[in-house]
Amino acid sequence: MREITKFYIDGQWVEPAELNLIDVINPATEKAAGQVAIGTAADVDAAVDAARKAFVTWSQTTVEERVGVLNAVIAEYQKRMGDLAAAVTEEMGAPNGLANNVQVPIGLAHLMTAAQQLPDYKFYEDRGTSRVVKEPIGVCGFITPWNWPLNQVMVKVAPALATGCTMVLKPSEVAPFSAAIVAEIFDAAGVPAGVFNLVNGDGPGVGSAISSHPGIDMVSFTGSTRAGIEVAKNAAPTVKRVAQELGGKSPNVILDDDEFAKNVAGGVNQMMVNSGQSCNAPSRMLVPAARMAEAAEAAKSALEKVTVGDPSTDVRLGPVVSEAQFDKIQGLLERAVSDGATVVDGGPGRPDGLPTGYYVKPTVFSDVTNDMEIARTEVFGPVLVMIGYDSVDNAVEIANDTDYGLAGYVSGKDVDEVRKVGSRIRAGSISLNGAQLDPTAPFGGYKQSGNGREWSDYAFDEFLEVKSMLGYGA
Known part of the structure; x- marks a missing residue:
């Protein structure tokens, strides 16, 4: 003690x-x-x-x-x-x-x-x-x-x-x-x-x-x-x-190209770091609406590799920090299901075999619209929502349709296009193609x-x- x-x-x-x-x-x-x-x-x-x-x-x-x-x-x-x-x-x-x-x-x-x-x-x-x-x-x-x-x-x-x-x-x-x-x-x-x-x-x-x-x-x-x-x-x-x-509710724009599945998986993995308890977590994944089913499949495959358990062991995710945080997340998960979001994997309840500890199932929702509570509220847990877009302009519009502006993420094969989209997102820190945070660069937010x-x-x-x-x- x-x-x-x-x-x-x-x-x-x-x-x-x-x-x-x-x-x-x-x-x-x-x-x-x-x-x-x-x-x-x-x-x-x-x-x-x-x-x-x-x-x-x-x-x-x-x-x-x-x-x-x-x-x-x-x-x-x-x-x-x-x-x-x-x-x-x-x-x-x-x-x-x-x-x-x-x-x-x-x-x-x-x-x-x-x-x-x-x-x-x-x-x-x-x-x-x-x-x-x-x-x-x-x-x-x-x-x-x-x-x-x-x-x-x-x-x-x-x-x-x-x-x-x-x-x-x-x-x-x-x-x-x-x-x-x-x-x-x-x-x-x-x-x-x-x-x-x-x-x-x-x-x-x-x-x-x-x-x-x-x-x-x-x-x-x-x-x-x-x-x-x-x-x-x-x-x-x-x-x-x-x-x-x-706070933050950061968008992650996945561009429509032949690296799509890889970039979806990368976004899932990045979201799960620290059990999703990061203000700059890429919690809103924006994918081409026509490829939503493909995105859900890639996300589910990535999520199945994410291990949860005792943080003293070799796992990817430990518990969330407190009972209050656990209860808040469970409420948001339950309301997301009621609002019509599709559970790709995870969802409400504790992970199997973990009756003690504030463990949350790593969760991905698909078919989310940007007006849902789960798309607008900072969950601060291992929860990712996938929102469909019709064009790059529409993706940028959805990305910026938030009270927050801490971070943004863009992934795609065309580097010039990735840079252009990143420059249009209203946030203080933009990660291009999985770039990690840089302690020699400034960090901070726009808006709220x-x-x-x-x-x-x-x-x-x-x-x-x-x-x-x-x-x-x-």
Whole structure:
């Protein structure tokens, strides 16, 4: 049993203002894997005070000094990769292979990208007799989710460190184990006291205290669009900067050519990663209407190879993160059937042989129309819908007919056509022919998928203010 009863504030592990513990449930066993203390506004106050004090000196460090700290963090992170992977599997159910090969390494990739790109970043430029300077915005509040815990922490922490900001992090109370190890890594790396602070808690308590705190200059949130709206409302009275990476219902356009079946199978496999619990998951597959039956056959064949089970074993899919998430998904699956979607494979209910654990059947629906709930709501589970289109123009129209705009996918044999279709999709990240995410490229959404950009040196801009020094060169 893991016990996280203290918070990391001002370079020390400290007792909460009030001790209130909740269980952290292992989604594979439905039993408590440990406990975590839930903070209050008083704990946030203490963390913000420490961060504001540390900002005075940290904001004045040189690029070389910050690169040195980032490299020290990288070295300590590499020592703890096995511990981090075990924590991720236990807290949110990622299979061993995914945790060790993707979940943990992607956090490291963001740290390394920040360290590599920081020396070449231009913090000032001269215009006539003026110098335009970019300087750290101040104390940043970070509210991160459970689905890719290390990725979502590091896409905020790494650029904030790189630009000279200090921070207060609230990881998800559903999956707090890996974030506690991150705090241990920062402590071992010698990050100056108060630069990085960790306060565990829930959204109404610690999350609201962070987003509304007058001592926090910028808040970065990753989560649902509904919660993101509340964060923005809380932040408005103090006019702090808000960066958000929110929900998605991303289209995957499969073009009509002789690689069709292969690309359908690829889209199914990409959808099932992390049990479908990714904001950028390609959850709406758009296929030529005349080839819907062929698409369903290719999808079923791909789905039959997807194994589900105990995440400590060699399986592709573990459980979804919680009972609440399981119940939400089951309701959506049942209503999709009632709405007339055709179950290609999967559907409501638990997978055979898995009576315990929050396991969901990998599911594909065909004959879906874009006005159905299952086509418009972010399921956040291993559920793919297939929607027919009559022409490429119609495919683009359907792709863009969504409140979201986080990601898009296009696959086809004609590379020029793939690029043209991708350029017409209104989303912040477009994957062409199965291209993987690139930590050196920016990531973020259009429309209700959020604002601002994470990943790469584009993320640095989110943590910087711009100052004009008039007459600097006179």
